[in-house]
Amino acid sequence: MRLRLSTLAGGIALILFGTWILLDAEGTVHVSFAALGPALAAAAGLVLLASGLEGRGR
């Protein structure tokens, strides 16, 4: 069965976001507005990049 890169990228982005939120709750790291925008852009970029690579492979 063929791997869907965009789905995998979305899953990884979610795992990273969840870990960030969890670590903030534990007090290990701090989620700030300054970092949130770039993080969201990076997540969207990751999924779009994977989607693009996926489309090129067809």
Add this chain to the structure above:
Amino acid sequence: MSATAEAHAAAPRLERPRHGRAIAGVCAGLGRHLNIDPVLVRIGFVILTALGGAGFLAYVAAVLLIPQEGERYPVAHALTGRRAGMALGIVLLVVGAAATSGALIGDGLGHVVGWSVVLLGLGGYLVLRPFDRVPRGGDTAFVTAETAVVEPEPRGHATRVVAGAMLLLAGVSTVIGAAGAGLDAQEVTGIAIILAGATVAAGAFFGASAWLAFPPLLIAAVVAALAAAGVVLRGPIGEHSWTPATASDLPKTYQVAIGRGRVDLRQLQIAPVGATHVTLRVGIGDAVVRVPRGVSVEIHAHAGAGRVVTPAGKSNGTDVDRTDHVGPAGAPVLDLDARVGLGQVKVTR
């Protein structure tokens, strides 16, 4: 006979019958499909409706998603085609993810139980429901129990199973959060998002749609924004007012999770010696404090994102802090600490 065909033979097609219905045939259809008494299904819907209205929403969704007897497609499909189904699925996942957090800050056991039942029920149904083959134009004969030789549709099936698994995880997270387990809402939500991510990543190897990542990512963005603002969702929801008269009336902290917390201190007898401490915390909303005249007030106010207004001035933006002193020197001292995550702190006299 294949396993799929056996499943079809064992369970009648899920549809809303034209006869024997009470309202729109949802409970009668579910009862027939699941081989249980429709009265039990109706009781379930009534209980869920009484526990916060989830039953009503589920019934409306079922009317849209379950086809009427003798018709191929549900109402949702007839309205705008397959895109409506996808949009409805995304809305369902967003509601499921939001409910995971919402149940943790809502009041009452019924609220939590209601959402858990809905999430676990929908998730379990999506995962365990036998796979149907959707007939397409050009099909000369639809599959019957005897002729079912169904080519699998792995992509659509994987998407549905992953969506169901995510709803199940949301339901389990809700139950764990409600049960205590020493975890606060942010920790439970973080764990739920990690589990959702792992489920989506695993689904990628079976052809699941990337759109599945969108609802939990949206929730993650909202939760991260709340965390950045320092929102602490503890306490009740709604508008709450307190008018303490003596120091013994003061709790350690006045708390409101979402809404407005209003503390009127004008009746409070301030100790002539030392300082009287008052603390107010609002997660999202307004923290409003009225302080008495003739008292020396030390104000420590913070808004994660929003505005702070005191008799000495006002500030707005993100991470807003104000420390002001108002009132005559030498007078009894009131030490006020007011914080809001998202919203406004307003101190007036």
